[in-house]
Amino acid sequence: xxxxxxxxxxxxxxxxxxxxxxxxxxxxxxxxxxxxxxxxxxxxxxxxxxxxxxxxxxxxxxxxxxxxxxxxxxxxxxxxxxxxxxxxxxxxxxxxxxxxxxxxxxxxxxxxxxxxxxxxxxxxxxxxxxxxxxxxxxxxxxxxxxxxxxxxxxxxxxxxxxxxxxxxxxxxxxxxxxxxxxxxxxxxxxxxxxxxxxxxxxxxxxxxxxxxxxxxxxxxxxxxxxxxxxxxxxxxxxxxxxxx
Amino acid sequence: xxxxxxxxxxxxxxxxxxxxxxxxxxxxxxxxxxxxxxxxxxxxxxxxxxxxxxxxxxxxxxxxxxxxxxxxxxxxxxxxxxxxxxxxxxxxxxxxxxxxxxxxxxxxxxxxxxxxxxxxxxxxxxxxxxxxxxxxxxxxxxxxxxxxxxxxxxxxxxxxxxxxxxxxxxxxxxxxxxxxxxxxxxxxxxxxxxxxxxxxxxxxxxxxxxxxxxxxxxxxxxxxxxxxxxxxxxxxxxxxxxxx
Numbered sequence: 001x002x003x004x005x006x007x008x009x010x011x012x013x014x015x016x017x018x019x020x021x022x023x024x025x026x027x028x029x030x031x032x033x034x035x036x037x038x039x040x041x042x043x044x045x046x047x048x049x050x051x052x053x054x055x056x057x058x059x060x061x062x063x064x065x066x067x068x069x070x071x072x073x074x075x076x077x078x079x080x081x082x083x084x085x086x087x088x089x090x091x092x093x094x095x096x097x098x099x100x101x102x103x104x105x106x107x108x109x110x111x112x113x114x115x116x117x118x119x120x121x122x123x124x125x126x127x128x129x130x131x132x133x134x135x136x137x138x139x140x141x142x143x144x145x146x147x148x149x150x151x152x153x154x155x156x157x158x159x160x161x162x163x164x165x166x167x168x169x170x171x172x173x174x175x176x177x178x179x180x181x182x183x184x185x186x187x188x189x190x191x192x193x194x195x196x197x198x199x200x201x202x203x204x205x206x207x208x209x210x211x212x213x214x215x216x217x218x219x220x221x222x223x224x225x226x227x228x229x230x231x232x233x234x235x236x237x238x239x240x241x242x243x244x
Numbered sequence: 245x246x247x248x249x250x251x252x253x254x255x256x257x258x259x260x261x262x263x264x265x266x267x268x269x270x271x272x273x274x275x276x277x278x279x280x281x282x283x284x285x286x287x288x289x290x291x292x293x294x295x296x297x298x299x300x301x302x303x304x305x306x307x308x309x310x311x312x313x314x315x316x317x318x319x320x321x322x323x324x325x326x327x328x329x330x331x332x333x334x335x336x337x338x339x340x341x342x343x344x345x346x347x348x349x350x351x352x353x354x355x356x357x358x359x360x361x362x363x364x365x366x367x368x369x370x371x372x373x374x375x376x377x378x379x380x381x382x383x384x385x386x387x388x389x390x391x392x393x394x395x396x397x398x399x400x401x402x403x404x405x406x407x408x409x410x411x412x413x414x415x416x417x418x419x420x421x422x423x424x425x426x427x428x429x430x431x432x433x434x435x436x437x438x439x440x441x442x443x444x445x446x447x448x449x450x451x452x453x454x455x456x457x458x459x460x461x462x463x464x465x466x467x468x469x470x471x472x473x474x475x476x477x478x479x480x481x482x483x484x485x486x487x488x
Contacts, residue, residue, distance in 0.1 A: 093472045
């Protein structure tokens with residue numbers, strides 16, 4: 001059943017408008033009395049459609065759905081800004097895989113040039129992708145995509161587990177650090193994962209991050225593309241912590 | 245360093261032609277005496293470029309590179325044929341993550357319509373994507389993308405571990421089977437993983453596959469898109485078996 005994350009206003013007035021109303025009417029082709037899932041403020045409910053008024057949809061709550069669909073840890077993905085629209089795939093699949101938030105990050109080897117005029121519309125688009133992926137994958141929350149930051153402007157004190165994915169580490173046969181970090185995770189840990197852009201992470205950045213408490217870890221014997229690194233990290237965390 | 249998988253002919257004559265020669269000259273902008281990696285028949289070598297003759301590149305072998313970049317098991321991905329060009333992403337990222345082969349599979353809920361005229365060119369394209377991804381990710385072999393098959397035409401006797409990824413299982417709170425199967429893997433196991441198309445796997449297909457020795461497994465608490473399922477399975481196998 002399709003889930004819709006509602007604004008506080010839509011949730012309190014029980015009126016869905018805009019894109020979500022369009023989706024309910026024209027994509028899902030719902031009718032009066034059909035059921036949908038609505039979510040607000042981390043809680044999910046089974047709801048029944050009561051009417052279609054102009055372009056809006058009204059509903060009533062039937063019951064709260066108890067069921068946690070979130071990873072037991074908060075994973076923040078600091079993604080070295082990649083080329084093209086790769087970041088859209090990272091947000092889409094990373095949301096399905098349970099990321100808590102995404103922070104597009106400017107690093108030395110980023111070739112991406114930030115056009116200040118387009119920044120706000122890009123951020124809006126990334127957050128829309130996260131909302132749609134969260135609805136499709138039945139998340140309890142929508143991950144935030146946060147404003148682009150420079151690596152060295154970020155305060156990492158908030159995070160208690162810090163991993164930087166480092167391809168060079170794998171060339172030296174390092175195959176221990178990632179699993180050690182993931183196996184040590186405890187519920188509600190705040191995990192920062194840094195993924196370099198296509199060109200990788202500069203040595204000076206690795207040194208800087210190590211000084212901030214990061215562990216440089218390899219993800220196995222093959223060289224992964226930047227987007228694949230994110231899929232791997234989140235899959236491994238889900239596999240380790242969610243499956244029994 | 246970029247790797248090139250060479251045909252037996254190119255490897256024995258020490259002459260690279262076609263796309264690979266173009267890539268060496270025009271993308272990597274190599275010069276005489278530059279080093280590249282060449283692979284043939286599962287073995288990798290450090291090689292030195294000796295000349296550029298017309299559109300061809302000649303080389304000599306410097307030394308064999310010993311280093312296993314393969315997963316310790318053979319994972320065959322039976323992918324319910326998805327819409328659009330998703331299968332290209334599955335082959336690309338699945339190759340980086342270590343899949344042994346891909347078998348596009350026709351299942352009940354596939355909306356894909358096979359155009360017999362385009363089949364051969366599609367298969368050629370998928371195999372080219374696998375080769376490029378294998379080179380970029382430093383694999384020792386290039387995974388095969390095998391001709392499209394109907395689910396019930398496939399003989400699964402060859403495989404000794406058989407998993408069908410089943411979203412409905414997660415609704416019943418099943419979180420045990422996948423990890424149990426992966427944790428029991430032994431070196432050189434032949435693993436069949438079946439992933440449904442967008443619409444999922446039909447109940448009758450699940451029953452059929454269970455009768456063939458498959459275990460139906462959920463991949464956690466969220467609903468994953470078909471392509472994300474492949475990334476998750478291969479990442480989890482790499483995490484479990486390759487990291488220490």
